[in-house]
Amino acid sequence: MGQGRALIYNLISLLFFLLSIAVIVLVIVQLLRPAPQRPQAAAVVPTVAQLPTETPTLTPTATPIPTETPTPTLTFTPTETSIPTETPLPPTFPPTNTPIPTETPLPTATPVPPTITPSPTITNTLIPTLTPVLTDTPVPAPTLDFTPQPTVPPPSPFPFDVRENQVIFTSNFANAAGCAWQGIGGQVFDINGQPLTQIRVHVFGSGVDTFAVSGSNTLYGPSGWEIPVSNFINTNTYIVELQTATGTIISPQVQVTFTSDCTRNLALVNFQQNRPF
Numbered sequence: 001m002g003q004g005r006a007l008i009y010n011l012i013s014l015l016f017f018l019l020s021i022a023v024i025v026l027v028i029v030q031l032l033r034p035a036p037q038r039p040q041a042a043a044v045v046p047t048v049a050q051l052p053t054e055t056p057t058l059t060p061t062a063t064p065i066p067t068e069t070p071t072p073t074l075t076f077t078p079t080e081t082s083i084p085t086e087t088p089l090p091p092t093f094p095p096t097n098t099p100i101p102t103e104t105p106l107p108t109a110t111p112v113p114p115t116i117t118p119s120p121t122i123t124n125t126l127i128p129t130l131t132p133v134l135t136d137t138p139v140p141a142p143t144l145d146f147t148p149q150p151t152v153p154p155p156s157p158f159p160f161d162v163r164e165n166q167v168i169f170t171s172n173f174a175n176a177a178g179c180a181w182q183g184i185g186g187q188v189f190d191i192n193g194q195p196l197t198q199i200r201v202h203v204f205g206s207g208v209d210t211f212a213v214s215g216s217n218t219l220y221g222p223s224g225w226e227i228p229v230s231n232f233i234n235t236n237t238y239i240v241e242l243q244t245a246t247g248t249i250i251s252p253q254v255q256v257t258f259t260s261d262c263t264r265n266l267a268l269v270n271f272q273q274n275r276p277f
Contacts, residue, residue: 159277160199160242160251162269163189167256169264174219174226179262182233184240185226186269188214195223196273199250200243203227206236220268235260240269250277 172181184203190196197215204210210227217226229238235258242251256267 156252156274158249158251159275160188160271160273162252162254163272164270167254168268169259169261170266170268171263172266174217174266177231179233179265180231181228182230182258182265183226183228184238184256184267184269185217185220185224186271187221187223187225188242188271189223189273191273191275193272195221197223199223199271200245201225201227202241202243203229203238205238208238233260233262233265234258242271 172178172183174183174185175181186201188196188199188201195215197213199214201212201214202210203212206229208227208229210229212225212227214223214225217224220226230236237255237257240254240256241249243249251271254269256269258265258267
C-alpha cells in the first residue's frame, strides 16, 4: 500500500518538474527573441541538452509560440512498474525542493492494565447439624426350613410297575439243575396286592424271545411264572415286560443283567398293578 502511494507522489513530482522546465524555457525564449522595431542579426540560441533519464521529457525548440496556445498536459496511469531508487534528475532553474508526502504513522494502542476487582471476603457460615432420625429396628427374617422333602415319583404311564422297584437275584431253588441253569421268574399282583393270573410275561434279548403266563408256575406263588434263559451261568442281559393278550405293553421294560454267579443265577421280577386297565 505504501509503495503504491509513493509511486503516485513521484509521478506527480516529476510532472511538476517537467512543467517548471517548460515554463523556464519559454521565458528564456521570450527574452532572447529580437524585438520587432530593431532588426538585429538573429542570435543562435543553443538548444537545451537532453539529460539521460528513464522517463521521457519534452525538448523545447526555439520556435515562436502563439499567445493562446494551451499547454499540453500528461496523463499518468498508475501501474505497478518499479521506479529505480536513485533516478538522476536535471537541475532546476532555480532548484526547488518539492516535499514528498510521507505516510503518517498510525498511533499505537497503549496497553491498559487490567483492573483487578477484589473478590468478596468469604465468611464461614455455620451449617446446622443434622438431627439423627430414629430408624426402624430391623426384624430378623424367619429362618426357612430347607429340609429336603421326599420326592413323589410321577405317576407311571403303565398300569403295572416293578414291585418295590427292584430285581432280586438268588440261587436256583425251582429245579434240580443247580448251576447248570439260568432263568427269570416271579409273580403278578393286582391293585389290592392279591395274586393276578392270566397276564402274559415277555422275556427277550441275548438270543431269547419267550412268553409265559402268570399262574403257570406255582413254585413262585399262586400267580407265579418262570422262563429259563440258559443252561449255564453267564453275564447276558435280558428285558422283561408285561403284555395283554393282544400284545399291548402294560408295564415298563425291566433290564436284567446276570453276573455269572451260581448263587445269583435266578432273577425274581414281581409286578404290582397301580391302577385299573
